[in-house]
Amino acid sequence: MAETATPEAIPGRIQTTEEKPKSGLEPGYLVVCWNDPVNYMDYVTHVFQVVFAWARKKAEFHMLQVHEQGKSILKRESMEKAEHYVHQLQRYSLHATMERDE
Amino acid sequence: MKLIRVTKGNFLFHLGKREKILLSQVLRLYPRIPPASFRLSKSGKLPDAEANQRLLEESLTEQREQNRKALQAFLTDTRRFTDTESGSRLSLSPSELEWLLQILNDVRVGSWIILGSPEQAMEFKLLNEKTAADFWAMEMSGQFQMRFLEALEKREA
Numbered sequence: 250m251a252e253t254a255t256p257e258a259i260p261g262r263i264q265t266t267e268e269k270p271k272s273g274l275e276p277g278y279l280v281v282c283w284n285d286p287v288n289y290m291d292y293v294t295h296v297f298q299v300v301f302a303w304a305r306k307k308a309e310f311h312m313l314q315v316h317e318q319g320k321s322i323l324k325r326e327s328m329e330k331a332e333h334y335v336h337q338l339q340r341y342s343l344h345a346t347m348e349r350d351e
Numbered sequence: 352m353k354l355i356r357v358t359k360g361n362f363l364f365h366l367g368k369r370e371k372i373l374l375s376q377v378l379r380l381y382p383r384i385p386p387a388s389f390r391l392s393k394s395g396k397l398p399d400a401e402a403n404q405r406l407l408e409e410s411l412t413e414q415r416e417q418n419r420k421a422l423q424a425f426l427t428d429t430r431r432f433t434d435t436e437s438g439s440r441l442s443l444s445p446s447e448l449e450w451l452l453q454i455l456n457d458v459r460v461g462s463w464i465i466l467g468s469p470e471q472a473m474e475f476k477l478l479n480e481k482t483a484a485d486f487w488a489m490e491m492s493g494q495f496q497m498r499f500l501e502a503l504e505k506r507e508a
Contacts, residue, residue: 281393286471287463289493291500292456299449305507332391332403336410339389341453342460349396 278331280324283344284315296341297323300334325350352495354502360445362502367438377491381422381454382415383461418454452499455492462489 282293290312297308301323314321323345324334331347338345352370355363366374391407392400425431432439443451462485463469469477478486 278397283393285460286469287460287489288456289496289500291504292452292496295452295500295503328398332407335391336407339407339411340414342384342456346390346393347397348392348394351396 276326276330277350278326278328279322279348279350280326280331280334280338281346281348282311282315282321282323282338283346284319285344288343290316292341293343296338296343300337300341352498354498354505355440357502357506360506362443362445362448362506364441364443364498364502365435365438366432366441371432371439371441373491374495375426377458377488377495378422378426378451378454380458380462380488380492382419383458383465383488385461385464386412388464415457418450421450422454448499448503452496455496455499458492459489459496462486462492 282297293312293315294305294308297303297311298305301308303311311321311323324331326334328347335345335347352364352366352374355365357363386408389407389411391397391404397403432441465485466474466477466482466489474486
């Protein structure tokens, strides 16, 4: 499923964080919720509270971001965790995807 | 439909006779979202994208099949609704209410997709004899959803 990073040691060269290949275990994936005209605002808030165990205020903040800006980045996670959250959100029929954080 | 009380976390609702029939009719429409609608990523720039997409579809298909069976049991359980003079009483645990919200939203979003995913302003331009049933399903499932969400809010307050 997820790619596995193979560390490569190159003599005389310091590998920076940016150079490391992204593996499924690194928090390099974004969980994004997209706007649509069908899901009720209260419902979206409720789902965010349930799936992420967020307080109502935080859930409302992200719901409004979805509504006003067309999308909201809900989490930055490892591939497995991001996948898990997308599965959860889609169980509630929200328009959610995961995208590579580039 | 209105919330009578919340006791030990359980919700007790009153439904008019017609509301009980409407709720059953809406729930029987599940599942409504076409399976091809579930996308794991918009950009598609994921490792093993196809395999992961398949995993999502399998997971949701399995979950929907479980929901469909549970829904059948829910709708045929004669003890679920207690008849009163003016209608019925429906008792739901928090997890049952949560589950019904998912079911109702599937019917709502699925009906909207079947209607061609219209923008809100365009909705009524698409209303005609052919689409009336899908509009009805979308609106009716939304009405029940709102009542359940109000009940959850009252519990929080």
